[in-house]
Amino acid sequence: MRHIDYQKRVSLLVDGALEQSSVDELLAHLEECAECTRAYEKMMSLNKALANVKPSLADRSLANKVKVRISGESNSAGYAWNFSLLKQVPIWALIAILAVGVGDMAGKTLTEALNSYDTSHNLENLIQDNGESLTDVLIDFGQSENGR
Amino acid sequence: MGRFEDLSDQELIIAARGGSEHHFGELVDRHTTLVYRVARSITGSHEEAEDVVQESFLRAFKNLDKFDGSKSTFKTWLLTIARTQSINIVSSFRRKALKFFSDHDEDEPELEFASNPLSQEPLDAETQLSLKRQCHAMDKALKKLPERQRTALLLRSQESLSYDEIAIVMDISVSSVESLIFRARKKIIELVER
Incomplete structure (x- = not known):
């Protein structure tokens, strides 16, 4: 050898x-x-x-920096998880919910749409919308109140 | 005294996988210095080594589910991540550009030595100076070694990793580790004797 x-x-x-x-x-x-x-x-x-010749770390600040970053990452991962829950809802389900919502409003005035419960007629008596938008109704109401 | 000192790395990992940042924090406390030393030996820079330590632990935390305790220990897995990160930094275009436009090493703080012979017993000024020179000569010689030789040698001589563990960290065979360490020793002895 x-x-x-x-x-x-x-x-x-x-x-x-x-x-x-x-x-x-x-x-x-x-x-x-x-x-x-x-x-x-x-x-x-x-x-x-x-x-x-082993280089050493004089203090523990580096370990603490690492822990702070991990804590921050962990928190942002929590938000990501919430968003990921939303992402788990199928797109067809979201479209269906939207369609039902829009369909339910079809042919109704704004007051009817916003107040579909049985007390809506009380509001109808107070503010007459005549099929107009909420803004128009409020302007008319304001003008009539000021004109008194 | 930490609350988790009695727990093994594996026990800490199981708890950390369950969402406990505190248990992962104990792993950070245990291995930060080791990761820093390996990163520093590869990058040759204090700042870059600190960046590597942070990125390595962050990656380990995010990928904790991928860690397979039957294939490696947490320490070797973490060192594998740190070595890859360090090599990426060293070979990055940004770093090369910085090196080209400025002498990056000028800002480096002087090395603090872990087992500093200067602080162990009272020595006369001449011996202190001689030891300091030896340390710097050794450090300078280490920097002249190729990365693979330097890493293998330091993982063995400074961190006491077994040849099998070094093979895992460097993703090479045990016989390659033996060869790298032998060549590193030969080269460094030549450099120091010059």
């Missing part, structure tokens, strides 16, 4: 990832080979040094 192949195993040994059957063979080689022993020592000190 070449030195480079032993050194690949040294790298595994440093990480504790070398199979036990290969460990004994490698250790026997290291006892005889100065080049591979140097490689082992360098890789071991590199590992220690790398642990020292």
